[in-house]
Amino acid sequence: MDSNSINLVEALQEAEEMIVENDYVSARDKLIKLQQIYPGMDQIGSLLKLCEVLSAARFRLSGGCDVDHYWVLQVPPSSTFSDVENRYKNILEALQALRRKKFPGAELAVELVEKAFAVLSQSESRGKFDLERSTTSRELGYRMVSLDLISGDENKKLEISEPLLHTNSVDNFPSRDYYNFESDRRAEKIEAGQIWAANFKGSSRHNYRYMLVYLTSEEEAVWVTWLKPIPISASERRWCDAGLPVSCGSFGLVMGMTSEVILSTILSHKCSWVHGVVEDQFEIYPRKGEIWAIYNNWNIDEWAYYSLETLEDCEFELVEIMSDFSKYTGAECAYLAKVEGFKCVFERKRIGGSANTPVTIQISPGMFYMFSHKVPAYRFVGGEIDGVVEGMFELDQLALPDYMISGINTEKTLETENVSKFSCTTSRPIDLSSFDPRWSANDFCGGQIWAVCCGKDFMPRQYTRIDDVISESQVRVTLLEPLLMVDTDIEWNLTCGIFKAGETSVKIGISWFSYLVQHQRRGEYYEIWPLKGEIWAVYKDWNGKWKRHDHDSCRGQVVQVLSDLTEGDGGMIRIARLEQVKDYLTFFQGKQCDGFDLTSVVSKAETLSFSHRIPAFRVPGIGKHGIPESAWHLEPNALPTRGGH
Known part of the structure; x- marks a missing residue:
């Protein structure tokens, strides 16, 4: 056996191992290169077809109910029945040899291809599937675009969904002052598994901000799956239902809604994130040192009835994040003002021009929808450009509204009496996002x-x-x-x-x-006092005659507060009993009897029976794990101990 044959065998073995390990992207790249060297080798073509079918099956329509059969057969929705049949036979023939050898995944790939053909080869089933597919695209604000097939076949395109994005040409904006933000968005800096934010412009007509990269290429484009916000409160749900953009909170993948994006026109910056309680959820919040735009005169309940068109004319304030945003404490932010003589250089606002008194805002935990988007920034250390000093920022003009870079300078000072309208610190943080908060x-x-x-x-x-x-x-x-x-x-x-x-x-x-x-x-x-929405532990056997008692030995129970303390008649609080969700130590749900919630009223004097508040939050999307969506996740270290309090 010559050296070329040995290299081919080794390369095929490597590709097969990648497929077995579900690394279809790497396997596909290797097989395409081999196919270019050995264009007539059936084994390479069979493995490539297997790769493409199994990879296509990973991306499902909204709700995860079914795969996209057009992706599986690699045909556009405009294909005739004859096109579908020919493609089906071609793929099936390529897979049969692997199926006979019982190659891992071959049987599943054949099942996927046969199911796709069964749906797309019949008028009734295909029409129903097309309706479901197009409805999903409309609901998410996507349009159908024509892209190259995964297989790379010449002159063949596949229509897939892509978000409706509107971005102005870079030529419409002034040149940069100092830092080249485009260097941070080069193709070599983008890797599978990263989450990136889309460009923001004041006139954008889309409401999705984040995308998970799942496939990179040697060209100036990547394949991504978009992230959809997961609202919790009623106000957040109304905001999302209105199609308004969300940049902070919990996000989940919109499976099946995958698109190819052009790096130079869409990517803004790589995001910092952590996994939520559920592995396939992502938590994105402002971090210390970042620059963010916040909506001016924001009101979530009022704005939830607006449209995207209404937000096109809204104005923003720019802030520097002074502490990591926490759903326990929110975050302190410092306002920024434009530096005279520069297009995109900003510094902290000062009260009355004082060099030592920055204008700040405390954004409370429940107000993170106030953040519009992160603005990529370069922090000057001093000496880079005449006229700038340490602590100033150059901001990425692609992330700024047009009026901020049009030459109109903003005021650099702000009187104290004008700050009060932004000091929104009264909302109550009911939904907490993380235990083990690691305070700083x-x-x-x-x-x-x-x-x-x-x-x-x-x-x-x-x-x-x-x-x-x-x-x-x-x-x-x-x-x-x-x-x-x-x-x-x-x-x-x-x-x-x-x-x-x-x-x-x-x-x-x-x-x-x-x-x-x-x-x-x-x-x-x-x-x-206990506040509406909070979770508390109460002494189970408490009564008003207690004098001296070792409360550490008392039995406890968990309740949800349904109402704030009322005035008059001695004051009353309504509570509901909670019980542990079966097999889950820290999840609790409302306790029922004959289908009715167990609720009761506690007088002001009886609030002595409240032991302590238990930090708690709801976990969006937990229903797929068999836990009721209405269940609360309780701080483990604050739970009443069994057999005791």
């Missing part, structure tokens, strides 16, 4: 009220007021003391009622902190 010093500021873990069972029952951040790992706090509502000698930590700052000041490690407490400040007093 940036999450704390003076005057905040936090719950910290204490006692034998280390539950979040002690309230504290932040006095000072000492270091990256320690915070100085003052302990809050409760004002008893009844004449009793209770000896455990009360978590509901009226509190005041005590005389005890201590240093606490940031790992002790559980959650930021929502409260009402009345002079020197703090009112803290």
Whole structure:
């Protein structure tokens, strides 16, 4: 056997191993190169067909109900029945040899091809499938475009769905000032598995912002699957139903909606992300040091009834993220202003022009839909260009609205009284996205009220007021003391009622902190009550006669608060019992009896029975794992212990 034959055998073995390991992209690339060298070799063609069929089956229509049969047979929807039949026979013939050898995946590929032919070869079934396919494309704002077939056959195209994107030509914008942002979007920097953001322009008519790269090529294009936002609250659902764009939160893949995109016209920047509780979900939030655009005068409930056309005329503010966004605490941001004499250079806004007083905004946890999009930025270190100093930014003009780079300079100062309309800090953070929050010093500021873990069972029952951040790992706090509502000698930590700052000041490690407490400040007093939507642990056998009791031995139960404390008649709170979802330790759902939720009313005096709040959040898409969508995921370390509290 000569050296060429040996190389061929080795290359085929490598391709076969890639297919067995489901690495169809690498196998396809290797087989195409081999086919160019050995164009008449049937084994290469058979393996290539197998690769393409199995790869096509990975991408399903909306809801994951079925594969795209046109992709499987590699024919466009405009194909005649004769075209479909010829293609079916061609692929089936190529697969039969592998099927006889019982090559892994060959049997499945044959089943997929036969099913595709069965659907597309009959008028009734094909018409039904075409309707389902086209409906999916319309629902997601996609148009049909003609692209080269995966197989690379000459003069053959395949229509697939691509988002309706509108991007102005780069020639319409001024040249860059200093940094070349295009260098960050070069083809060699794009890899499968990365998530990229699409270009933003003020006149864009699309609402999808992120795409998962699954196939790269040597040309200036990549194949991607788009990400769809997963709303949780009613306001977020209305926003998404209106087709408005979402740039922060949880996202899932829109399987079956895959397209080829041109790098130079669509990609903006590579995203930082983490997996959600469910593996196939992605969490994307602003991070410290990034620059983001936020909607001016944003209101989620009002804007949810707008259209994409309405948002075309909206204005933005640019902010620098001062701390990683957390669904526990939100994020502090500093406003940016344009530097005179530059197209895209910005710096922090200052109150009254003071060099030491930046204008900031605290964006609370439930307001992350306020973020429009991230703006790629280069942070100057000083000396790069005359007129710029350390801390200034050059921003990517492709991510800026036209009016920001049209030569109109924004004000560099902002009076204090004009800042109040942006200080939206009153919304209550009901849905939390992550446990084990890993607090940093940036999450704390003076005057905040936090719950910290204490006692034998280390539950979040002690309230504290932040006095000072000492270091990256320690915070100085003052302990809050409760004002008893009844004449009793209770000896455990009360978590509901009226509190005041005590005389005890201590240093606490940031790992002790559980959650930021929502409260009402009345002079020197703090009112803290269970709020609608929160999850709490309550003492199961509590009664008003308790005097001295070892609460650590009490049995506990979990409840959801259905209403805030009412005024008058002594005050009342409505609660609903929760129970553990079978086989899932940290998931809880409403407990029912004969089909009815078990609810009850707790008087203001009976709120002594509330042990502590349990941080909790809902997990979108959890239903496919057999867990009710309405179930809550509870902080494991705050759950009542079995047989005890």
